[in-house]
Amino acid sequence: MGNSNDRRQPRLEDVAALAKVSHQTVSRVINNHPNVSTATRSRVEAAIAELGYRRNTAARSLVTRRTQTIGVLASELGQYGPANTLLGVQQAAREAGYFVSIAAIKGAGAKAISDAVRHLTDQGADGMIVIVPHDGTLQVLEDLNLDLPVIVVGGTGEGRLSGAMVDQKLGARLAVAHLISLGHQQIGHVSGPLDWVDGKARVDGWREELAEAGLSDELLVEGDWSAGSGYRIGQQLAEQRSATAVFVSNDQMALGLLRAFGEKGIRVPEDVSLVGFDDQPESAYFMPPLTTVRQDFEELGKRCMDLIRAQIEDDATSGALVVKPELVVRASTAPRPLPS
Amino acid sequence: MGNSNDRRQPRLEDVAALAKVSHQTVSRVINNHPNVSTATRSRVEAAIAELGYRRNTAARSLVTRRTQTIGVLASELGQYGPANTLLGVQQAAREAGYFVSIAAIKGAGAKAISDAVRHLTDQGADGMIVIVPHDGTLQVLEDLNLDLPVIVVGGTGEGRLSGAMVDQKLGARLAVAHLISLGHQQIGHVSGPLDWVDGKARVDGWREELAEAGLSDELLVEGDWSAGSGYRIGQQLAEQRSATAVFVSNDQMALGLLRAFGEKGIRVPEDVSLVGFDDQPESAYFMPPLTTVRQDFEELGKRCMDLIRAQIEDDATSGALVVKPELVVRASTAPRPLPS
DNA sequence: TGGTCTATCGTTAGCGCTAACAGGATCCGG
DNA sequence: CCGGATCCTGTTAGCGCTAACGATAGACCA
Numbered sequence A, B: 001m002g003n004s005n006d007r008r009q010p011r012l013e014d015v016a017a018l019a020k021v022s023h024q025t026v027s028r029v030i031n032n033h034p035n036v037s038t039a040t041r042s043r044v045e046a047a048i049a050e051l052g053y054r055r056n057t058a059a060r061s062l063v064t065r066r067t068q069t070i071g072v073l074a075s076e077l078g079q080y081g082p083a084n085t086l087l088g089v090q091q092a093a094r095e096a097g098y099f100v101s102i103a104a105i106k107g108a109g110a111k112a113i114s115d116a117v118r119h120l121t122d123q124g125a126d127g128m129i130v131i132v133p134h135d136g137t138l139q140v141l142e143d144l145n146l147d148l149p150v151i152v153v154g155g156t157g158e159g160r161l162s163g164a165m166v167d168q169k170l171g172a173r174l175a176v177a178h179l180i181s182l183g184h185q186q187i188g189h190v191s192g193p194l195d196w197v198d199g200k201a202r203v204d205g206w207r208e209e210l211a212e213a214g215l216s217d218e219l220l221v222e223g224d225w226s227a228g229s230g231y232r233i234g235q236q237l238a239e240q241r242s243a244t245a246v247f248v249s250n251d252q253m254a255l256g257l258l259r260a261f262g263e264k265g266i267r268v269p270e271d272v273s274l275v276g277f278d279d280q281p282e283s284a285y286f287m288p289p290l291t292t293v294r295q296d297f298e299e300l301g302k303r304c305m306d307l308i309r310a311q312i313e314d315d316a317t318s319g320a321l322v323v324k325p326e327l328v329v330r331a332s333t334a335p336r337p338l339p340s
Numbered sequence C: 001t002g003g004t005c006t007a008t009c010g011t012t013a014g015c016g017c018t019a020a021c022a023g024g025a026t027c028c029g030g
Numbered sequence D: 001c002c003g004g005a006t007c008c009t010g011t012t013a014g015c016g017c018t019a020a021c022g023a024t025a026g027a028c029c030a
Helices: A012-019 A023-030 A038-051 A057-064 A080-095 A110-122 A135-144 A168-181 A197-212 A227-240 A251-263 A281-285 A297-312 B012-019 B023-030 B038-051 B057-064 B080-095 B110-122 B135-144 B168-181 B197-212 B227-240 B251-263 B281-285 B297-312
Strands: A069-075 A099-105 A127-131 A150-152 A187-191 A220-222 A245-248 A273-275 A292-294 A326-328 B069-075 B099-105 B127-131 B150-152 B187-191 B220-222 B245-248 B273-275 B292-294 B326-328
Touching: A012 A023, A012 A038, A023 A038, A057 B057, A069 A080, A069 A110, A080 A099, A080 A127, A080 A297, A080 B099, A099 A110, A099 B080, A110 A127, A110 A135, A127 A297, A135 A150, A135 A197, A150 A297, A168 A187, A168 A197, A168 A245, A168 A273, A168 A292, A168 A326, A187 A197, A187 A227, A187 A251, A220 A227, A227 A251, A227 B281, A245 A251, A251 A273, A251 A281, A251 B281, A281 B227, A281 B251, B012 B023, B012 B038, B023 B038, B069 B080, B069 B110, B080 B099, B080 B127, B080 B297, B099 B110, B110 B135, B127 B297, B135 B150, B135 B197, B150 B297, B168 B187, B168 B197, B168 B245, B168 B273, B168 B292, B168 B326, B187 B197, B187 B227, B187 B251, B220 B227, B227 B251, B245 B251, B251 B273, B251 B281
Parallel strands: A069 A099, A069 A127, A127 A150, A187 A220, A187 A245, A245 A273, B069 B099, B069 B127, B127 B150, B187 B220, B187 B245, B245 B273
Antiparallel strands: A099 B099, A292 A326, B292 B326
């Protein structure tokens, strides 16, 4: 069907020949250089369209020393948050004419990270976005001392590595404030791993809000983000029965708690109120539907892309770095039960 | 710290000078050409190590006309299945020395698809893996008439587009056979959208297994994969009370059904048995823990990568294309309740 | 009218690499 | 001791593009 001539893809030269100009003029048209007359410009554009010319990225990269590629270093890509952040990055990247190359890692070992980083730099990535929200990662990255722009999703801004983030502390405070407003006084927290930046930030938010209300922050248990850990912790909490409300650091663990409570005959929200974090699509269909804190991961990804583009292109402008989370009240929270 | 001289990255020439050979010999060492003496090879390798030389991908691509990049076209990347498939692809790719570039699309419009494809080909991808399990996608892709290897995840093998797949029909039959073995005779099915290849295949499996057992296949309702659709359908089914068991085409919808049934006072599994599909990590913590069909998405991704590599490198060998699913029995299925 | 300036276009070189060929050394059988 | 085969290495050209500079023509002012 496609009448392919000898040469596979047309080159600048071919377009130039057809438009009766030099290949350099064609290059100028493509790159929107100013000094091209309207007449030749349209003649060239016609030739480009006729031949279906597409610029060869490798050749361009070779001379410009830019690959127009953003490397994304990610772990836990199977999870809702990271996957959607990647989605946001990708969308913003494509709109800006960048390619997105990914390197996934399992765990957060120094070698795994440096291997992945090397993989991305081997490809000549112009910048790197890191979606590995583990404390250790930041250290490893700093030690690698890379000479390309690096943006860390959820980066704290401390050290050299900056990034965009959802205001985790605020999210936690929203959740706790909601519980307090319902009259709860014993408010526990099932946290994520404390060596994850987000996990720690949510603990801090929980603490601060409690402190301001003069409430105790003793009921803290550390989970590992998984529903399984939520389940095990839920079983413990069910035994103790010390809290009337629990702020859980993500929706999966909240699901685990829900099941553990259900098995022990503890009703949610009648006996204990529960607030999660993330607002995955499924959370609205838990039993009961989960009150939780929504994070806009896609927006987060977009902001990161904007940031790194600003760094690469040396553009001073850049949008807000902090995305605001939002409390979504559903049916897993209720006023504090009367002490009986 | 890093004593960076004038030139940013060392080139072949620099290595050659240090090792006192020609740049071509260095190239031979890097590419493992046979005709290099052991002495010079080790001398070159030492020089490479000393300078920290890394081959320039753009330059190599320019001359070899290979980018060592696999483009992944994906939709629904936020979902468990696609995200984990991507993970598998990425792992296998990195091991094989390939880069993975992604293009995500929303929906399955012809324009969105062709834009994404163009984006990937613009980068010079050597091959493309498509994780858009929508019927229409296949047609659009065929019409684009691409001249690079394309592998479709879950591809049926019909038409020109081949791919690796999990045996969906088998998975459905496993689920239904399990229900039949428990004595159920009215076995309904909540399917995915019927214009999705996987959705249709699971319907077929459900039908076939029922037919072999001489049971009716009238109880079919079409969902849209979301928990919300499962919830709405569950409400309907609760009214009808015609089935004693339901095979649901994915775990999210099963979650929706679970909640609808719970609200209507229908107990699972005492009144109705439920089987899902996918086995997401959370499914073990549903109430009750969900019996479901496990798919190994990562393995699927790996197989696809193997396949496309074989096509690119013109290697005849290739592993099995069909990944076997596996029934995971938990607590959402029980023997048929005695008719009362 | 002549000179300078500007807008437009062409020519040349080179980014870093691999393919293709060329050349020298070594080895072997006759 | 010589011809060719074999192994190793170097030289040359070119992949497709952009940057830098050169060249030309018209505009504009003194």
